[in-house]
Amino acid sequence: MSISIVIADDHVLMRQGLIQVLRADQDINVIGECGDGIELINQVIKLSPDVVIMDISMPRMSGLVAIDKLIAQRPESRILVLSMHDELEYVEAMRDAGAAGYVLKETSSDQLIAAIKAVAAGKRVFPTSTDATQAEVSQTKYVNPISVLTRREREVFFLVTAGNTSKKVAELLDMSLKTAENHRSNIYKKLQVNSSAELVRLAGKAGLLE
Structure with a gap:
């Protein structure tokens, strides 16, 4: 087969x-x-x-x-x-x-x-x-910074770090703008960042940027 x-x-x-x-x-x-x-x-x-x-x-x-x-x-x-x-x-x-x-x-x-x-x-x-x-490096267990995020939040995380606005995220994930902004706010809180620029820097340090 x-x-x-x-x-x-x-x-x-x-x-x-x-x-x-x-x-x-x-x-x-x-x-x-x-x-x-x-x-x-x-x-x-x-x-x-x-x-x-x-x-x-x-x-x-x-x-x-x-x-x-x-x-x-x-x-x-x-x-x-x-x-x-x-x-x-x-x-x-x-x-x-x-x-x-x-x-x-x-x-x-x-x-x-x-x-x-x-x-x-x-x-x-x-x-x-x-x-x-x-x-x-591998002797120390790698901790994925986005492991604290839900599956939906991870989707928003990667779209935001790719440079998408909340409006575009909402369109791509078929959700309301308010829901997209709420996910974005929750991501910021969980990862302890205050802006998309800080989020991109965090993703870069973790090797998660394209």
């Missing part, structure tokens, strides 16, 4: 190359592709793939927000993040958000296919660093 895949990456050449590699494996069937987070959610709901392969940095909706929405709407989704970011903060953030695996774009095709099959089988696949500095 083949593993059905939906791929999301805003770089067309990267996406096409990935599709070509995966279609060479008889156990994998690419059933959908897209270039942004919103279309990804639409395709996953429509096609119900076994595994979702997605980048973190995507237009219209970041990967972190997309994961939150996917898990909320389809909890059984098995998500494998394929990213250029090897920082611990990104790995931890995506794992906390509900991803089943995280693979670097520099990995070999054989390793990627092995990760896809592992994730499809219900396993979790995350990188382990042998770099001395990274190992030293």
Whole structure:
């Protein structure tokens, strides 16, 4: 039985190359592709793939927000993040958000296919660093600053740090302006910041900016 895949990456050449590699494996069937987070959610709901392969940095909706929405709407989704970011903060953030695996774009095709099959089988696949500095950092448990936020607040958090106004946040998340502003106010209180600029600085220090 083949593993059905939906791929999301805003770089067309990267996406096409990935599709070509995966279609060479008889156990994998690419059933959908897209270039942004919103279309990804639409395709996953429509096609119900076994595994979702997605980048973190995507237009219209970041990967972190997309994961939150996917898990909320389809909890059984098995998500494998394929990213250029090897920082611990990104790995931890995506794992906390509900991803089943995280693979670097520099990995070999054989390793990627092995990760896809592992994730499809219900396993979790995350990188382990042998770099001395990274190992030293990882001795201290990384605390994701947005772990205190609700799922909806995390969605607002990433949209605000991406530069969206409360009006635009309300439009993108299909909520009233007042609700968006209330979420924004709660985020500020929980994270102890007083402005969007401070929120962006906090996100930057935590490695959560695109």
